Amino acid sequence: METGKSVARTRIDSEHPLPPSTPPGKELRFHLLGPVHVRVDGAVRDIGSPQAQAFLAVLLLQPGRTATLAELVHGIWGDEPPDTAVAAVRTHAWKWRRFLETSGVGRDALLSRGDGYRLTLTGPLTDVEEVEGLSASAAEARTRGHLEEADTLLKVALGRWYGEPLNRVPGDFAARQRARLTELSTVLSEERCDIRLALGRASFAVPDLMVLAAAHPLRQRAHRLLMQALHDTGRQHEALAVFDRIRRGLAEEHGIDPEPELVRMHQRILAGEGLAEAPSRGTTAEAAPWPPRAQPGWPVPHQLPHPVENFVGNEQAFSSVVEALLPPRRTGPAIVAVTGVPGSGKSSLAVRAAHQVQPAFPGGVLHADLTDEGERTAPSAVLRGFLVSLGLPRAALPEGLSDLSALFRSMTDGCRLLIVLDDAHDAAQVRPLLPGSPRCAVLVTGTRLFPGLPATRRVRLGPVSVEESLEILASVMGQERVCEERAAASELARMCEGLPLAVHAVGDWLAIRPELSLETLVRRIHDEPGHLLSHCETVRTCFEKNVRQLDPELARAWTRLSWSPGCLTAASASRALGVPHAHAEVLLERLADASMLERRAHRGYVFSAMLRQFAHLEHPLPVTAPLPPLVA
Template sequence: MLGLLASRAGDVVHIEEIIDAVWGSAVPRTAVNGVHTYVAGLRRAIEPGRGSRESGGLLISSGGGYSLRLPQEQIDAHVFAQLHANASRLRAEGEVRGALDALERALPLWHGEAFANIPGPFAAMERTRLQELRLAATEEWADGLLSLGRHAEVVVLLADLVAKEPLREKLRWLLMMALYRSGRRADALTLYRRTQDLLRDELGIEPGPELRALHEQMLGGHLDTTGTALNAPVPPTDAGELPADRWTPVRPAQLPPLTRGFLGRGTERARLSRLVADDGARRRTTMALITGAPGVGKSALALHVASDLADDFPDGQLFLDLCGTSPERAPLSAREALAQLLRSLAVDESAIPDDLPGRTALYRSLLYGKRVLFVLDDAYDAEQLRPLIPQGPACVLITSRWRHSGLVARDGAYRVELAPLSPEESVDLLAYLAPSRCVREEPETVERITRLCGHLPLALRVVAEALTTRPGTTLSQLAQALDEGAMEWLDVVRDAAASLRSAFSRSYRALPADVAQMFRLLGLYDGLVITDDVAATLAACSRTRARRLLDSLAEAHLLMELGEGCFRFHELIGVYAAERAERDEPAPSVDAALARSLQSYGKGRRPLRPMVQSSSKAHHLAGHDMR
């Protein structure tokens, strides 16, 4: 926990983030109390003179979380990252000696493995990330030493490291070059043969093109004693580099147009901008998950934030629809997504590897150190996403209907949960999109309309379009139509992307069979608050199983979690659940659920609806078909 707080020194880390980081998916019931206990122990350790009732100055409580108020200059990982960034900048400017000086101050900050023997998903993720930074800095240092003719030092530096990281080809390239320049040609060739045998035995592959090219030049005597060749090789990345005739760098600009009348979300926009700025200062990738219910405006927020930040990412902006809930096609696999992204980066089709590891390595090599912004829309799962995250000062904005707790815990993603608009924002949106109607002159009717729309931006936009194109329909008639059949009325003919029923249906169809059945049975329930006890009665299962199914629906944002084991439907999702129960749940199952509920009614539980009201009627108002 100290490592987590120190990695975000000065920021407030919310209790939910701490729990995700420390326990991941194996959260004990006592997790919140455990966090408080850890905080108390940390305070005793880092502020031993602090009284039990004193607020303290280092570890403070704030905004539902905790913040370590420590200057970043006192955190060695931050100092290392800053020195590494300075070295990269100096090297790009041709200041090799200045870059070496920065690296020689950075690398001695290490004392063993970061987060050694510390359990938990955050520690595992940071251990891997920091080790990768350390290896990258070491490789840059070795390359700088070679450029200054300090070959023997590189041999000493890399000999042990190659043994510890046997599959890292760049280290072996550097050591081969250092051996050759030190007059040890035979040792360099022996190292290549051992590398070839290792890669064949461990991975079933051959060395990369850079290692092979270096080996051939050494065999043919095409390198002089300084390592200079007619076609001088350059140190490879882990994946190797494309020949110049197979890839021409481009600056993609793929962001779709912004939504007209985007209102609210000021808090979320400010938070995302702040997170990107903080990570950018540390030259690390920002991965932000924007999650929420169907129709709540996730994609619109992501695109507006991307537009806000576009100038900070001069190497380009990419957009990719991952089809997580597409009605027309299955979600993109990581392999398919990488192929699309590589094409967007102007990689020739013939140069795109066929396998997922090859595509991932090429993709990350091309983007290493680049300031590129991504919007990955409608993500399905972590397996689809992880290969798409580059290393370095990039920003990845992900929208999804699922919470993806594993990406938060294991990969350090930030999560921004979107709620429906406030009542005031809903009225503002209607007034903006339908300026010709006197929205503000009938506040009670408009409040009823926005409530029946559940304050969802998509539903409000459909209503605003109807107000604009059907001038003969009064606000009162519109409110009555919504009250009698909101789901039918909010369908948009011949445009599934703008239809609320279609939006809900895509989430529903993605549910496992047992979770989908629980969704339908809950649609029969007439109460406002759903507990695991209620769900267990409806589904005739144990409370433990019922809670797992409820958690799965909350993960998909088809239920809203109220805390303390209580849930409720969003208004329109509840209507849709009742509709699915009527259409999909067999009559015997409905009858059995009704009987169990009535049997429990005497114990204080609210019964099921005696009859599910159909929302599949056509509504005609003022001579118009209001569907």
Template sequence: MQLQIRLLGTVELSVDGRIATPGPAKRRAVLAGLALEANHPVSLARLTGMVWTEEPPASAVANLRSHAAALRRVLGDRLIARPNAYELNLGPDELDITEFQRLAGEGRGLLVGGEPDAAADPLRAALDCWRGGQAGDGLPRGTALDNRWASLDEQRLQVFEELTEARLAVGEHRPLLSEVRRHLAAHPLRERAWGQLMLALYRCGEVPAALTAYRDAHATLQEQLGIDPGEDLARLHRAVLDRSPDLAHVPQATPIVVAAAVPVTPAAVRVPRELPADLVTFVGRTPEVADVVAAVTGATPAAVVVSGPAGSGKSALAVRAAHAVAADFPEGQVFVDLGYQATVTADEVLARVLRALGVPAAEVPASVDERAGWVRSRIAGHRLLLVVDGVTGAEQVRPLIPAGPGPALIVVGQRQLRSLDGVRRVALGPVGAVGARALVAAFSGADRLKAEPAATAELVRLCAGSVLALRITGARLASRPDLSVAALVDQLRDRRDRLDLLVYEDQSVRSSLALGVAALRSGDELIGRLLKLLGESPDAPALPERTAARLGVSAQRARHALEELVDAHLAQRTDPGGYRLPALVRDYAAELAGPPALLAAHPLTGWRVDPVAA
């Protein structure tokens, strides 16, 4: 069965080339929610939030099951019932969003790489994926899907402006005028598009019209937002007034970035370029990268929290997204790694950012309020990207949330930091089987895995969707050409040795888990005792009342500690009302529950004492 699901516009379903009617709006919302999370189970609770705009009715679950049954008659075995969840299996070319983001990424890469002519075709093709209207047109609004639709609509505007940038770079000035004017009529607050219109007019010899466009932009921003145009647009205005030769079109292989048409960087101002290198062996996570990109280049505040389990590739994803948007932040990129140390305070983070922006250490104010004020003053209105990794608490980064247009913030941590107001959130789950095999193959070679399909499937299962575990096993195979996949699997099957094997050079699943646990323990001493208790029977679900009795605390206190583990992706909720440890966390908890002598017996752990008692 060949499916085509289209969400970029009115929701549409095609089966083997024939249009199928998904049914009423709520059924279409179920289809859209499952398609957006394709190949991952979506719980009934999450589906409820995607379908109903207000308090769901008492019959919500029954209605969802009815909608799912109707969809299964069309989708067949592509729609799978899971425990209290549904999963829709789709191929990479069966959802228009996936194709749109693939084409947009291809075009953006060519544009950044200095090939504007080649970039135009994939960018046009990406826009052709849209069928008019907004993403998810016709579905209920006010649901949990609203942020996804807003993100996609923002990505569409960005792609249009990237295509405009490519066309400006190859000299298509006059044909652009009417298109950019229509774009601005619908989206009058897009400063980048105002700059593109000014540049196109100037290159067509219409200098007065370019100056008028700037006045229109100024009036619009003042009237609707109460702000003046940013420095980039003001700089372009000055260049038009001066008839700067830098604005003339010169055929070249490098793209012309309108926002920096006349770069002026005072010698005294430091432009930080602190992003770590982008990983070459980055596999999958395309929708999540696109969500982060949309969050930091979209609405104010341009801030996003990337969360997920230890070893899920959060940092790598954030760095990849930061590199993808680096050209949009020409005034610098600051990277701060807190190392999941809960003892790092907001004033230390602020001081680190100020130093990165060129403030001498001796001049950094002593007061945290003054430091926050200095940071806000220095980043306001500037195209500056801040990335803060290893965050354990919202208080560490709250002062960095942008107060207006210009700067952007990416926060990376195990927790979703729900108390941060107005930020978008991108949560990473375990990587799927296809992506897991691709990641191991990137290290060990695809032919080696194809030769042992059953052992490869078991290896992927034992790594439990952990990007870190998969990278380590791939590196181990690469370093041992004589080691078969089946032999490595046999070693990994023994839980007592598993974490010892999931270590390679400076990478360690145990160390990654230990950091997350230590951060939680610093805020709640019960966490250490709780994990040791759960480690005594790591495969059994924990019930709050029974756990409370064994710990000697109230049920409410035990439930709060269990929820802290869930928030940090160290536990999962189960029905009815229980909690279970994820696979690799079980191995770690079992070690914590063992005697210190057993811990010391492991030659590769680095532990010589009980890490919970220490």
């Protein structure tokens, strides 16, 4: 039910207005098989915000049907709509009516029916309707035995895709339609390849079928057609290898056997039956690569960020990482894990090491940040980005994580590829991103220790020395200034606790304040311990990101323990948190594994001064409510 309050609070599309008025009598064409846009008399026009596109998609993809208010709200926002959802839907309807009217169609093209809306426009308005019509015509042509006509119709239909359907359109409805339209593209591709085989053009079908099989490692029809195409072009050994791959995949992933048609195709190949297009006498069939590599002209990925120019410290760790990435022989990929407390320079060291070894990886370098604003990045999203970077079209990518991971392993098999995974949460996030080829190498960074990760080498970063900290300060704010106030600079370096990120941040802050003496800053920090962090935004951001990686119980425990002075033991933590001794011991271990506490041999655990100050700045009062029991 609408209220005046919800209307008053609504701010819709102020930053994404709909197109300006257009002359009447223009032809409208809505394109949904990629980034959504509309053509007015052939000219492309913007159609507003993602929510406006979601509203339109619900109506366009249900032609002739009334979409209720509830369907529109759920289609745009899912199960958690904002308070202003109803008013927003009404505003979208008003804007689209204005757009249709100024386009010469008339406002009555969008009618109110009950509490919902219905489009009354007739004819194919969208590329989706055109594709559905072409596919139906192709099916009829094939039924009549007109294979050439069916092949042409399917070629035109598949050419209508120009990216991921409904790209970046939010909501449950768009997600369902995106999956449906992606599946439709796959089915039509399989159907066209089947027709080309029937036309005796197996050699032309092989490349498309390789892409389909690589994109869908467990899709049995695509693999059956690929086996037939390879068989019909005289490449029986490759066809048999395709069967072996999908048979193993089905058994490992789902514990099932291949379908009967796939088994029969395997038996036909073993029997040497039915070669439809064998190579001509005196020629040799050239084996196409499996799985498909980058499209012709596709650039080799080199995704590393720019390295830190004034990298100082941890030289032994740096050498160890470089050495581990380049062993002479190995049976599996090199997996190097670099860990350390927040701000210890893990990412900088990893990027510098990756640049150092990059020439040894002609297949390229992939880079991904596995934490976004403190939130865990889904492995499936990372894999999609990697596969597109390696040359696969986004519309051909499978949906499930296991399929994406299997396809990534296939695409990287035999490649000399380096993969840098920065700021990982845990081994479960990393494992789907690991290649299988021993020619690849993986460099993982994070604050956690990654138990369960099959690392070939683990490198723990410690603090840089005072002298190294002074080098960093000199590189940022000038050697002369550091030399003039060396005692104050040394004290400032000790206050930064050997964290390169903190030293850089302080140096940057001082570099733009040449009139401020280092001694004055040191005195202010002594008088007010939080003064240092208040001027180090990058350090606060880093700390906050790591706190957000903790689960709620662990984050509360960390905050409350920051108010306990001195060295922490299971006994003192039990008293501070109001939990049993064993529970407190588990919490301390988990915080240490996350690098939010430091272990002291035989003496318990301690907070770093900067992390303690950060906790006090963000949570000035301790929380006294008891923690819930730890869930195993």
